[in-house]
Amino acid sequence: MTNVIACIDGSNAASVVCDYAAWASQRLGAPLTLLHVLDHSRYPVSADFSGNLALGGREHLMEELADLDAKRNRLALEQGMIMLDAACQRATANGVTEPQQRQRHGDLVDTLAELEGDMRLLVIGKQGEEHDGIGAQVGDNVERVIRALQRPILVTAGEFRAPKTIMLAFDGSATSRKGVGILAGSPLFQGLDCHLVTVGNNNEGLDAAARQLEQSGHNVHTAILEGEVEPALHQYQQSHSVDLVVMGAYGHSRIREFFVGSTTNKMIREAKVPHLLLR
Incomplete structure (x- = not known):
């Protein structure tokens, strides 16, 4: 249980998550890991359209759809790396030494469960991309994470302010x-x-x-x-x-x-x- 792990995504909360994770990392004297998870429900590793009756035997159309899906996944991976790079620069500017970057493809809760043994603190935004800007609603993934993990979880809200x-x-x-x-x-x-x-x-x-x-x-x-x-x-x-x-x-x-x-x-x-x- 050594790392502060920060969940980075494309939501408005990502910069605040990064700032609180950097604050916690320095207070605890623990390494900071910036994590981006590409949700397999939105970006499957490979698309299978063979069971789609509407497409029938139009193999060329299925091939084109599969190619489009693969391109979409590659773009999502590249976007994730850009977000991680930006978060890394932000954490470094906030005084964190050598923050680590990790990108995974799969389910967020499953991924965090795999990393739980090395997790000292998890930092996650109250709302992820799926609920960004929707009033006070708590993101579905956030609720699932809270129920599943047994490590301390810092749920961020509002703007960053170093706690006093x-x-x-x-x-x-x-x-x-x-x-x-x-x-x-x-x-x-x-x-x-x-x-x-x-x-x-x-x-x-x-x-x-x-x-x-x-x-x-x-x-x-x-x-x-x-x-x-x-x-x-x-x-x-x-x-x-x-x-x-x-x-x-x-x-x-x-x-x-x-x-x-x-x-x-x-x-x-x-x-x-x-x-x-x-x-």
Whole structure:
């Protein structure tokens, strides 16, 4: 688990993904890998039109369609390399030493699963090419990645701003206390002001968690919020100008019910700042 991996595509989010990945790479002292995956559903390795009844026995037409498909794939590969080159130059300008480039052909989730053993952190945009600019909707691939991987995932949103303040949702469970330990020990968060926030009555252990974070060098603010989880947390984030929200798969509580599985979509859908998902 050594690399920060950044998913680069043709979406508007790609430059922000690159910037946050460069920031994380330097904070963690970890190598940066820029990854572009050519989706096999849009760009199959080889086209087979033999089963198309409408074409019948018109072999010349099938050959021309296959040639067009091959040219389209080559252009997509070249476009991907151009995007990777641009991302590499951007990361280098941001201070990253020798970022690596990788281009794969296949399914994004399958590709990331293969790379998971070398992954320390994944950085991905809230919306990929397929949902670029469609309101607050979360990209289908992003949801699939969140459900499939067990590594920390930084979902970017908005414009890049080097985080100075973070917010951690806390519910008193063993897993949320583990999240506090990760936050306290990771160089990614070193020196950042921390807001330790709970919703409802899940505040057992809140003071102990705050002390642990203070002992690791954080300036800590605690808050107990009322109301529904998502609006309460986002309202707090916005009113306190928090730069990065940290959340995870917590214990049996309202926060767990909100964060786990498909409901994670509800939290990141309205995100205006990056959300780091601890697995």
